[in-house]
Amino acid sequence: MKAKNIVGIILIVVILFLLFLVLSQESSKKVEVVEKVEEKVSKVEPKLEKSEEEKYLEDLKKQAGAKTDYEVSKYYKTACSSCHGKSGEGTKVAPSIAGKSYEYIVEKLDDYKNDRVVNSLMKGLLNNTSDEDLKILAKEIANFK
Ligand code: HEC
Known part of the structure; x- marks a missing residue:
């Protein structure tokens, strides 16, 4: 009986030890997987940034290539031209702002800004x-004919 008990205890200890081994390997595998995923994510992210940047550059090139009658400032180009046109000629979205006087444009912009x-x-x-900046913009737009 005693010998059987001892063998039983040894068996249990061995089984527990094996279980422990298996479990610790599992968890280190999990850590590996997490690390791999993180690696992949960090590899993917810069690529996304790059393609965004590339798109932006493409857009800029397109804009630069588009025929315009006036040298417009970067600010007008990025902030206003999408609605008011490359040189203030107006689009479906917004009216023409070409051919207006400096005073008129400053006043209008001020009206919008102050509700x-x-x-x-x-x-x-x-x-x-x-x-x-509004005044600088207005000066520029006043040159659009
Ligand atoms: C999202 C589209 C949009 C953008 C971008 C935009 N506008 Fe406008 N703008 C409009 C619309 C719409 C009106 C007409 C509003 C109205 O009828 O009161 C307008 C009106 C104006 C007017 C008055 C025109 C008039 O004769 O009454 C001026 C001046 C003007 N915008 C200047 C600018 C400037 C300068 C920028 C860049 C900082 C700009 N807009 C960017 C949509 C836009």
């Missing part, structure tokens, strides 16, 4: 634009 004329499209844009 005297309510227009959510223009207001959202102008919220982050300083009065100085």
